[in-house]
Amino acid sequence: MPENTTQYQGRLEKIRQELEKQELSGFILPRTDEFQGEFLADYAERLAWLSGFTGSAGAVVVLQDKAVVLSDGRYTLQMQNQVDGDLYMTDDSTKTSVGKWLEQHAEAGDRIGYDVWLFTPKQIKSIRDALEETSITLVAMDRNLVDVLWDDQPAKPKQPVxxxxxxxxxxxxxxxxxxxxxxxxxxxxxxxxxxxxxxxxxxxxxxxxxxxxxxxxxxxxxxxxxxxxxxxxxxxxxxxxxxxxxxxxxxxxxxxxxxxxxxxxxxxxxxxxxxxxxxxxxxxxxxxxxxxxxxxxxIVPKSIKSTTEQEAVRTAHIHDGVAIVKFLHWLSVSDNHAGMSEISAEEQLESFRRENPAYLEPSFPTISGFAGNGAIVHYRATPQSNADISGNGILLVDSGGQYQWGTTDITRTVAINTPTQEQRENYTRVLQGHIALADAHFPKGTIGKEIDALARQPLKDVGLDYAHGTGHGVGCYLCVHEGAANISPRGEKVLEAGMLISNEPGYYKEGEYGIRIENLVLVRDGEETDMLQFETVTYAPYDSSLIDLSMLSDLELSWLQQYSQDVYQKLCPALSGDVLAWLKNEIEKLTV
Structure with missing residues (x-):
């Protein structure tokens, strides 16, 4: 149950009063801003203000007698934790769209308001199509109702160009x-x-x-x-x-x-x-x-990095790899575990990144989830949810940095103390999918969904899967989630040389643990004519204690060992002492 339920109840009541004044039956509020951004300035966090839900995707629909928060499968558990069930229903937006929910719950003749700055024509058409057989109408609004009611709404930003x-x-x-x-x-x-x-x-x-x-x-x-x-x-x-x-x-x-x-x-x-x-x-x-x-x-030319942008990306990932290795080494020292929590681990990683003068800021809010919290795909530790990291369990850390002049995004899953055999086997299956995609060779013209199955197959072989895409595009000192490139069951865009994409399969056991392994890869020309392949640009070791080497094929083991050697060669000039010794030891553990 979220905190401040009375606060959200009061806000919902005021929205309904304002709807009545404007002779409207309902109101749709998406989680976006006037620029269709993923990360919002404080003034645009309208959905969180109204409902308490802080996920990066979603919408609220308010009617006079009911309301709903909709988001996708990444946020199922987060909605349960943040949204007051007495005020809002919750549903999976991939199964129940805004239009479908209105068709099911609004009444004939209802007039539903929407902010003309927060919806695209395509989105409005989709909602109208769902309501085609009803007498429910959409009404354009020049002023957002939340902006009318949010007394202490932050000012719009004025940061220098x-x-x-x-x-x-x-x-x-x-x-x-x-x-x-x-x-x-x-x-x-x-x-x-x-x-x-x-x-x-x-x-x-x-x-x-x-x-x-x-x-x-x-x-x-x-x-x-x-x-x-x-x-x-x-x-x-x-x-x-x-x-x-x-x-x-x-x-x-x-x-x-x-x-x-x-x-x-x-x-x-x-x-x-x-x-x-x-x-x-x-x-x-x-x-x-x-x-x-x-x-x-x-969108497409932006996604195809120039040769100089590619070099900037590689440099940023070496910077980031140094910070990640320092962090992984810090996690490996049992003396550091006393009093450790999800938030303190996140802060420690941030401190290692800030040692580098080229580091500017995180590229997204860090996901630091221990045990059951790691199974929440886009979990964000808060003072209320912050879990102690102690005993046996798995810590999933998904993080990234904005460097001058590149953007990083990396996930490493780490065993705290002793993992179970089930956890080791499922981690290894995720790693096998990760390797299969990293090592893929595919013809020019391939679209994302045609290679997505490579990353899922080892999990599907035992009846498992994950409810998110395998890869998204990444900008060059721009957005960590970028259009054009996409590897998922719905990925329809052609992959082209120069694109920077994530490779991040995972597995999540609700209430127990989450596993995700993520590197960024550059699409580049293959050795054969009309073929493409990936160049992995992320450099950080995988947790050897979570890998069951007996499950790997000779080719998978060879890839893992070569990658680990590349990590060492790229990062060792910037490391020393115990950290360098730890990295060398981790890599040696993978030698059979």
Whole structure:
């Protein structure tokens, strides 16, 4: 049962009172911001304010007599722990969508409000399609109800914009704009709307600090067919030096000037209906502007790292590997276990990362889950949930860093004291899937779902699986979760050389333990023509006490031993003393 249930009850009651004032029957609130971001500035944590649920994906639907929190399988246990069941139902959003829930629970003639800045046209169409056989209607709202009621809502961020160096990006912002502008012109459009903050940061070679974990500038933009760019951004964030570096072809406008600039458009405008707020579509329609619905043209080129970006990624992972090895060594020292908790372990890892001056901040909130908490896929230790790390058990730590100039994401699962044979066998099965994917060779044109099964097969052979994707794209000093690249049963995007992707199979036994092993891999050209393969860029040892070597094939063992040697060679120049000796000993344990 969550704390402060009276607080959430009061907020829900006020939402219902406001709905009645506006002659609405219900309200939909997704967990996102006006830029469809994963990590939100404090002002945009509306779903957490209303319901107490802090997962990175989900939605609340409020009716006058009932309400629900919806999220996917990663957050089933978290919803149970954080959401008051007397106030909200909970459900799996992959099985019960917002539209389906409304179709089942709303009444004929109900009018359901939604914030035009928090939904894309594609999302609204999906909900409307589910309600097609009903008389339930969706009503666009100019002001979010939570914003109306949240008295001490934090201010919107104003962090300064910085330049991402051309020598790291591999191409200048002008070159990128001209490349995308050529695509706009080829489609017969006069301009393209860009609404994703990471797309704009990539295009302009800039970074910011408007949200935690991702160096983003919250903004919108219009790229024209001649390569010029209207940037709608809080001008207080952009110094004279940055404006000069951007050049005269990048014109700065305040966010409240978007309507006027849109009204001045002519011809056809390229718009990604799956990522832009529906406000833009409505504005284009009001102005009689023709729209072409195509994917954001920055997503794919952003996902394909330049050779200089790839080098920055490799360097960042060596930095990170040093911190991870120090942390794993620290965990191995039994004297450190006294008083250790999930949060203290997380803090210790952060302190090792901060020893490196190239480290800037975490790339996402660290998951430090011991025993049963490790089975909560996206667990976040809080003062209320913080478990002591003692006795026999498994600690799962999923973490990452933003370095100058690369992004990391790594998961290591560590036995505290003595693991059970079941835990060792299941860890080894996860490792076998991890190795199978890391060592895969596949033809160009392969999509993510075609190789996802490689990582799951050792678990499926004994009737086990995991309820999350196997791999997601990662940016270069940008978002740790990036579009285009995806390895999962639903991964439809083509994998291309230069993409940076995670390799993270797992297994979770509810209430007992969680296992996940994650490295980042670069897609690169294979030795054979028209083939691709992966280069693992994460460097950190696996827990030898959790590996049952007798379960590994000769090829799997050979891969593991070679990887372990690579870890040692890459990291040993930055390690010394007991830490280096520990790493050498861990690797020697894998020699049969």
């Amino acid at each position: 910085t330049i991402f160096p051309d020598e790291i990006a591999g191409r200048s912002a002008s070159e990128k704009r001209q490349d995308i502008a050529a695509q706009i012109k080829a489609q017969g459009c006069s301009a393209c709307l860009l609404s994703l903050s990471d797309s704009i940061c990539w295009l302009l070679n800039v970074r910011g600090g408007d949200v935690g974990y991702s160096p983003l500038v919250l903004s919108y933009g219009l790229l024209y067919a001649d390569g010029t760019f209207d940037w709608f951004v809080d001008e207080d964030k952009v110094s004279k030096e940055v404006a000069a570096a951007l050049g005269a072809d990048v014109r700065l406008y305040a966010l409240d000037q978007m309507g006027a600039r849109i009204a001045a458009l002519s011809g056809c405008v390229w718009m990604d209906r799956s990522s832009a707020p529906i406000w833009f579509e409505q504005a284009f329609k009001r102005g009689g502007i023709e729209m072409l619905n195509l994917d954001d043209p920055c």
